[in-house]
Amino acid sequence: MKLVIADDHPLFRAAILQTLSDFTGAVAPIEVASVKMLEEAMQAHDDVDLVLLDLHMPGARGFSSLIYLRGERPELPVIVISSNDHPRTIRRAEQFGAAAFVPKSAPVEQILDAVGKVMAGDVWFPEAVAERSAEDDQLAQQLAQLTPQQVRVLMCLADGLLNKQIAHELGLAENTVKVHVTAILRKLGCYSRTQAAVLVRSLEPDAVSGDGPELEA
Numbered sequence: 001m002k003l004v005i006a007d008d009h010p011l012f013r014a015a016i017l018q019t020l021s022d023f024t025g026a027v028a029p030i031e032v033a034s035v036k037m038l039e040e041a042m043q044a045h046d047d048v049d050l051v052l053l054d055l056h057m058p059g060a061r062g063f064s065s066l067i068y069l070r071g072e073r074p075e076l077p078v079i080v081i082s083s084n085d086h087p088r089t090i091r092r093a094e095q096f097g098a099a100a101f102v103p104k105s106a107p108v109e110q111i112l113d114a115v116g117k118v119m120a121g122d123v124w125f126p127e128a129v130a131e132r133s134a135e136d137d138q139l140a141q142q143l144a145q146l147t148p149q150q151v152r153v154l155m156c157l158a159d160g161l162l163n164k165q166i167a168h169e170l171g172l173a174e175n176t177v178k179v180h181v182t183a184i185l186r187k188l189g190c191y192s193r194t195q196a197a198v199l200v201r202s203l204e205p206d207a208v209s210g211d212g213p214e215l216e217a
Contacts, residue, residue, distance in 0.1 A: 035059030062203035
């Protein structure tokens with residue numbers, strides 16, 4: 001199994017890798033600690049079987065890395081593993097395309113169960129989830145229209161960067177950035193860059209229940 005572990009805590013990555021290796025046998029891990037590293041891994045490896053994704057990595061804005069992965073590899077299952085296990089966060093992860101959500105405080109057995117279910121083509125979510133949100137369903141549909149490059153441009157817009165700065169950041173021509181910005185605003189139904197930035201802020205999880213990486217034996 002070729003696995004991407006996307007988490008900025010080295011000890012947690014090591015614990016997850018050891019757990020999976022003990023119970024599933026051979027695992028070919030790709031460890032990344034930021035959104036930039038995640039994007040590079042996706043470009044370099046087209047045969048990844050599964051991504052374990054932390055929402056709180058450098059470069060991420062809430063669910064932005066999950067949305068990027070769904071756009072880049074819609075067929076690739078993603079398991080969100082997060083210390084933020086608020087019921088609405090779990091539901092939003094599902095609505096934005098995760099195949100599973102596992103709290104970092106979950107016992108090892110639950111993590112292994114989630115991985116097994118997802119690799120068998122199923123989904124896995126805790127019982128304590130919030131009601132579906134019509135607004136999030138609409139937002140997910142709008143974001144699904146964006147290409148991976150447009151998602152990157154959108155994140156730069158949210159950071160308040162000008163077109164020239166976005167072009168430098170992403171290695172694009174300024175005219176290309178302008179085309180992307182126009183398409184992004186149209187697809188998201190936004191009238192301004194500021195409105196698009198506000199929409200990105202709505203991707204932030206609602207509540208955080210803990211910060212540190214946890215893995216119970």
